[in-house]
Amino acid sequence: MMNAISDALIITKRQLLQLARVPEVLIFSTIQPIMFVLLFRYVFGGSIDTGQPGGYVQLLMPGIFVQTVAFTLAATAVGLAADMQKGLIDRFRSLPISRAAVVFGRTLGDGVLNIVVLAAMGITGFVVGWRPSSGPIMITLGFLFLFLFGFAMSWVGVLIGLAVKDERVAQNATFIAVFPLTFLSNAFAPTTGMPKPLQYVAEWNPVSTMVAGCRQLFGLQNEFGATAGSFPSDNPLLMSLIYMVIIMAIFIPLSIRKYSNAANK
Amino acid sequence: MKAVIAENLIKTYNKGSVKALDGLSLDVEEGTVLGVLGPNGAGKTTVVRILATLLSPDSGSATVAGIDVLKNPEEVRKVIGLSGQYAAVDETLTGWDNLIMFGRLYHLSAIDAKRRAVELLEQFSLTDSAKRPIRTYSGGMRRRLDLAASLIIRPKVLFLDEPTTGLDPRGRQDMWGVIDELVKSGVTLLLTTQYLEEADHLADEIAVIDHGKVIARGTSDSLKRQVGGERLEIVVESENLAAVKEIVARVSGSAINVDEGLRQISAPVTTGSKALIEAAKLLDEQGIHPLDIGLKRPSLDDVFLSLTGHVAEDKKEEEVLVGRGRGKGK
Ligand SMILES: Nc1ncnc2c1ncn2[C@@H]1O[C@H](COP(=O)(O)OP(=O)(O)O)[C@@H](O)[C@H]1O
Numbered sequence: 001m002m003n004a005i006s007d008a009l010i011i012t013k014r015q016l017l018q019l020a021r022v023p024e025v026l027i028f029s030t031i032q033p034i035m036f037v038l039l040f041r042y043v044f045g046g047s048i049d050t051g052q053p054g055g056y057v058q059l060l061m062p063g064i065f066v067q068t069v070a071f072t073l074a075a076t077a078v079g080l081a082a083d084m085q086k087g088l089i090d091r092f093r094s095l096p097i098s099r100a101a102v103v104f105g106r107t108l109g110d111g112v113l114n115i116v117v118l119a120a121m122g123i124t125g126f127v128v129g130w131r132p133s134s135g136p137i138m139i140t141l142g143f144l145f146l147f148l149f150g151f152a153m154s155w156v157g158v159l160i161g162l163a164v165k166d167e168r169v170a171q172n173a174t175f176i177a178v179f180p181l182t183f184l185s186n187a188f189a190p191t192t193g194m195p196k197p198l199q200y201v202a203e204w205n206p207v208s209t210m211v212a213g214c215r216q217l218f219g220l221q222n223e224f225g226a227t228a229g230s231f232p233s234d235n236p237l238l239m240s241l242i243y244m245v246i247i248m249a250i251f252i253p254l255s256i257r258k259y260s261n262a263a264n265k
Numbered sequence: 266m267k268a269v270i271a272e273n274l275i276k277t278y279n280k281g282s283v284k285a286l287d288g289l290s291l292d293v294e295e296g297t298v299l300g301v302l303g304p305n306g307a308g309k310t311t312v313v314r315i316l317a318t319l320l321s322p323d324s325g326s327a328t329v330a331g332i333d334v335l336k337n338p339e340e341v342r343k344v345i346g347l348s349g350q351y352a353a354v355d356e357t358l359t360g361w362d363n364l365i366m367f368g369r370l371y372h373l374s375a376i377d378a379k380r381r382a383v384e385l386l387e388q389f390s391l392t393d394s395a396k397r398p399i400r401t402y403s404g405g406m407r408r409r410l411d412l413a414a415s416l417i418i419r420p421k422v423l424f425l426d427e428p429t430t431g432l433d434p435r436g437r438q439d440m441w442g443v444i445d446e447l448v449k450s451g452v453t454l455l456l457t458t459q460y461l462e463e464a465d466h467l468a469d470e471i472a473v474i475d476h477g478k479v480i481a482r483g484t485s486d487s488l489k490r491q492v493g494g495e496r497l498e499i500v501v502e503s504e505n506l507a508a509v510k511e512i513v514a515r516v517s518g519s520a521i522n523v524d525e526g527l528r529q530i531s532a533p534v535t536t537g538s539k540a541l542i543e544a545a546k547l548l549d550e551q552g553i554h555p556l557d558i559g560l561k562r563p564s565l566d567d568v569f570l571s572l573t574g575h576v577a578e579d580k581k582e583e584e585v586l587v588g589r590g591r592g593k594g595k
């Protein structure tokens with residue numbers, strides 16, 4: 001067990017070392033969400049009336065945080081598919097290490113990357129007017145929630161990456177999956193403008209419950225279109241937790257099994 | 266003692282429609298080199314992956330260093346080294362980073378991992394490039410680093426899957442040198458190749474495989490003998506062909522082959538150099554000066570052709586492999 005953890009940390013360290021060797025990766029994966037913050041803040045910010053003190057940016061930041069960590073799924077899938085494609089997974093599997101180490105190490109590494117990116121976005125948000133009002137403990141809790149959500153999504157990415165075994169396929173497949181997920185939600189605009197069936201989907205979408213939950217934790221009252229009365233909109237934090245537990249309970253064992261048989265087909 | 270035993274391995278893909286291994290059996294004596302020789306698609310990678318615990322066969326059994334590969338894969342992984350057909354090291358990291366990472370994953374202490382990395386870089390002439398990303402390495406350097414990574418724990422059994430495919434002649438020579446050194450140190454090696462001369466050069470014994478089965482095995486010499494003994498070959502000017510045929514008939518007596526295009530006359534001989542000397546004497550007496558004269562033993566190409574009914578096609582495969590680059594994700 002101790003070996004499994006230290007093995008996983010070696011894999012995580014490898015990923016951080018990669019960032020040190022090719023810093024462009026870190027720079028661009030930070031610039032992109034920062035750019036989103038600025039674009040949404042100044043492009044939509046003027047035209048969406050939120051009735052919220054401090055304006056659109058208060059609602060936007062939790063939305064864009066959640067969107068960004070949701071994309072951990074893509075990062076993990078692409079990274080593992082590349083390792084698969086290059087035969088690195090084969091080499092790892094021929095080593096006397098725990099079957100969980102490589103995939104755990106990868107999800108941890110992507111988690112660390114998320115911390116850096118969230119920090120950069122938070123600072124940018126603050127510069128353009130984001131003022132969470134709930135105090136340091138709640139704010140920390142909010143970021144913890146975001147980190148956990150990214151971690152859960154990362155495990156979905158593990159399974160996809162190991163299954164498709166091709167970097168470019170992984171890239172395309174995950175973007176197609178994650179983009180609608182993040183837009184069919186309350187992240188950027190009220191769900192009340194959507195057709196009824198979509199509203200229903202948006203309400204139960206884990207991205208929406210995460211966004212609503214984070215808005216609460218960052219001290220906002222208005223959940224931005226989450227119509228009161230349904231279970232997920234009344235209990236976004238609880239619902240988000242349930243989602244994360246379900247995702248991890250399903251995808252962690254599946255991913256580890258997939259890794260163990262990675263090339264049996 | 267046998268360091269590797271594989272018995273009756275069967276592996277199919279795509280629900281049985283592709284038979285990668287069709288009852289393959291082989292073994293490797295401890296401290297020796299077995300060359301598994303076969304054309305592309307013969308099943309070489311599949312058998313290596315099974316022995317290295319990466320893949321389970323549909324049926325059959327295997328042991329490595331006396332350990333059951335199917336029942337006890339974790340133990341097998343502690344005693345093997347694997348260097349695959351596609352160099353599997355992290356390209357964004359440096360050679361040094363890679364060796365340290367793999368050393369740590371083999372549970373060496375930080376100090377031991379460093380010590381071993383220094384040794385291996387030295388052994389494989391990579392010390393000067395240790396701090397460069399693998400991305401910037403030549404194909405040959407990449408392969409050497411990959412091989413170094415598989416030697417970190419001084420494995421009892423080493424598997425090398427086509428270690429020189431895709432390398433230029435210079436890279437291949439270097440790699441052969443490196444492998445020669447390893448073999449001297451007493452490691453048991455199972456090496457696959459599509460190159461006949463490579464098996465000839467590196468292996469103590471050769472198992473020729475085709476369509477997932479071993480179709481012949483033995484030392485390179487015994488395989489060649491299996492195909493036929495020595496042949497006397499003489500190349501002369503066209504106008505002398507008839508006269509020389511007479512001479513060869515007196516020395517050899519049977520199955521004389523005349524190739525007018527090559528201006529070559531050849532025939533099997535049983536008396537070796539005696540036949541050669543006699544033929545030379547007779548030629549000299551008649552004042553014929555051959556363009557070339559010699560005893561030829563069959564090449565492994567001949568072996569392959571006579572065993573499988575098709576040539577090894579290694580030239581063609583090489584082009585295909587280079588063209589496809591490194592993207593053969595399986
Ligand atoms: N993952 C796979 N799916 C389907 N067929 C495969 C797979 N891997 C190998 N094969 C097939 O199995 C046969 C043996 O392949 P392989 O062991 O890679 O041969 P070699 O290494 O000798 O070139 C080939 O016909 C190949 O196409």
Ligand SMILES: [Mg+2]
Binds near residue numbers: 309310311350426427
């Ligand atoms: Mg192969």
